[in-house]
Amino acid sequence: MNIRNKCAQAALALGISSISALAGATVTVGNNDGGNCYPFSCLASDIGGTGSRYQEIYSASAFSGVTSVGSITFFQSIAGLMDSASYSISFYKTSVGIGGMSADADSNLGALLSTFGTFSVSGSNARRAYL
Structure with missing residues (x-):
């Protein structure tokens, strides 16, 4: 393999990683317009x-295609103990x-x-649970 082919392969690999980085943008599904107590004091x-x-159900239109979930965050709107x-x-x-x-x-x-996983959460006056 000559040096030109190696440079072309390196450029292609860099291009693919750049596209992957753009595809990894944060996506928020749902609205924070109401609350429940999970995982806070239920x-x-x-x-x-x-x-x-x-359980929650979301429309397929909320996702643009195959979606990789790396983390989930729950926000607590009032102070109190976490269950x-x-x-x-x-x-x-x-x-459905x-x-x-x-x-x-x-x-x-x-x-x-x-x-996604099984997680144990606990704490007092926590404002967020990161899973």
């Missing part, structure tokens, strides 16, 4: 360790529409796309 650990289930509990976060593709979730959490699930 008492998941206070009711005999039985835990709770929480010491373990949370498992998974992503599913479902046919926005606003159409059933009280039967299992019936809302579709095809499992990815398990």
Whole structure:
């Protein structure tokens, strides 16, 4: 391989990494226009360790294509204790529409796309939980 081909390959590799860096932009899905208590004081650990289930459904149009999730942040709007509990976060593709979730959490699930992880959170007066 001559030096010109090596330079062309290096330039191509640099171009590909630049495109990948642009594709890694932060994406926010949903609005912070209301709240709930997850993972802040929903008492998941206070009711005999039985835990709770929480689900959200987002429109496919919120995502431009294949999306890699590197972190999830929960914001607390009021001061207070964080519920010491373990949370498992998974992503599913479902046919259930926005606003159409059933009280039967299992019936809302579709095809499992990815398990993001299981995390233990705790603390007092925490304002954010980074997962």
